[in-house]
Amino acid sequence: MLRLLLKTLIKEFYAAHAGLFLFGFYVAFGVVEASQLLSYHKTLMLMVYASHFILASVCCFWALYLLKCLFFIRKQMKLEQYHFLRLLATTEKKRQFILWFQVYAVLLLPILIYVLPLIYVGLAEKAFIAVFIIISVFFLLLAAVSAYMFRIINYSHVPVKVYFVFPCPQLKKPYWTWPLYYLLNEQMMMLFLSKILSFTMFTVVMWMFNDVSKDLRVALIGILAAVLAHSMVIQVMLRQESDQLSFSRSLPIRLSTRMGHTLLVFLVLFIPEILFYLLRSDGQFWPFIVGLGFGIAGLMTLRMVLYWIKLDLDRYFKWLLAFxxxxxxxxxxxxxxxxxxxxxxxxFLYFFFCYYRTDLKEM
Structure with a gap:
């Protein structure tokens, strides 16, 4: 059964997220010179053991990645070709748990490859408690998602008791907010992972250039890293526009209004980074305006590139590198x-002259 899942479910997961893995690999190994690669990653690993906050952040990142794997598998299980997974309920319960443990371990291989040298560095530095926490968290996360999948397969027919219903008022959703609601409802893990990557990269840049942190160029490099961290979110938003919102072109909305809506979406999406940058710039007006303009311009440029190349991810990553x-x-x-x-x-020029000439059905 594991071999079957390797050729189907796991293979599809890596194929669907190949762009994200390539981007993560580039961020981890491509932004540093080859001669400094080992010392750079050793420094990052030592930071994990030097700060409880960083260690907790790393564990949270693993949990979010595992949730993304879980949501992907849950989504695939709804497809007709994966209904055979329900037949696992007929096998021994212990074997079911071990199977799901193995499946998620394979899905966690990109993280496991980095965890092994992280444990080695921790043992070399005699940080035994932190190493024990890392190993324990890793296995606890795998055990938790494996137990959850075991429950879905065997007890999904048992209704869940609801003890309290939180009164949530029904709010109107203006047209321009639909992409944001889509991210919150359908792509929450993608959004959270992008935000974590954004803040991590911004913080790492500010830490690396701590001796000249007051230089505006250092903050702009951090904003550039935050913009690149949102590259896949922008791709997901445009994919949703082409698949679900293509009808909106027939609505009586002026082109200038559409551009304003896009600007509002990016402003709301970038609010956490804007506030973080405002704190880093000590509330100074001109550096804040320059950083805000640079960040929004970068996000809108990536959106323009995706329009132009019609969501071709292979070309998109080449453009990201050039950008x-x-x-x-x-x-x-x-x-x-x-x-x-x-x-x-x-x-603005591309949007004004080419927006209605771009066929969303071709994306």
Whole structure:
């Protein structure tokens, strides 16, 4: 059975999230020179053992990744070709639990590959308690999701008792908020993972350049990292627009209003990073305006690129790499303001002239 799941369910998971794994691999190993790679990752691992907060954040990241795996499997189980998984209820209960434990262990391989050297560094530094916590959390998470899948297979027919219903008022959902509600309802794990990656990368950049943290260019590099962390969220939003909101083009909405709606969505989406950046810039007005404009311009540029290449992920990651290098060069050269204005102008011109010419059905 495990071999069958390897060829079907697990293979589909890695294929569906190949872009996310490639981006994560690039962030982890591609942004640092080869000669400094070992020392860079050793420093990151030592940070995990030096701070209880960082250790807890790492464990939370594992939990969120595992939840994403769980939601993917739950979604696939609703498909007709995976109804055979319900037949696992006829097998021995111990074998069911071991099977799901193995499945999630394979899904966690990208993390496990990094956890093994992390444990080795911890043992070398004699941080035995932290190593014990890491191993315990890792196995507890695997056991928890395995037990949950065991319950779904064997006891899904048993109704769940509801002891309290929280009175939630029905709120109106303006048209421009639909992409945000879609992220919260359908892509919550993607959104949370992007936010965690965004704050982590922003914090790492500020920590690496702590001696010159007051330099505006350092903060802009952190914002660039936060923008790239949202690259897959933007792709998901555009995919939802092409699949579910294609009818909106027939609505009597002016093009300028549509552009304003897109700007509002990105502002709301980027609010946590904006507030975090405001704290890092000590509330100074001009650095805050420059950082905000640069962040919004970067997000809208990635959206424009996706429109242009029609959601081709292979080309998208090449564009992400090019955008990163060009933006880094511009930031270091001190031309962030004209660069942001150029990106915004390019987006508005492309949106004005090419929005209705782009066939969403071809994406």
């Amino acid at each position: 990163f290098f060009v933006s880094m060069f511009v930031i270091l050269a001190g031309y962030a303001v004209p660069y942001s204005l150029l990106l915004l102008a390019s987006y």
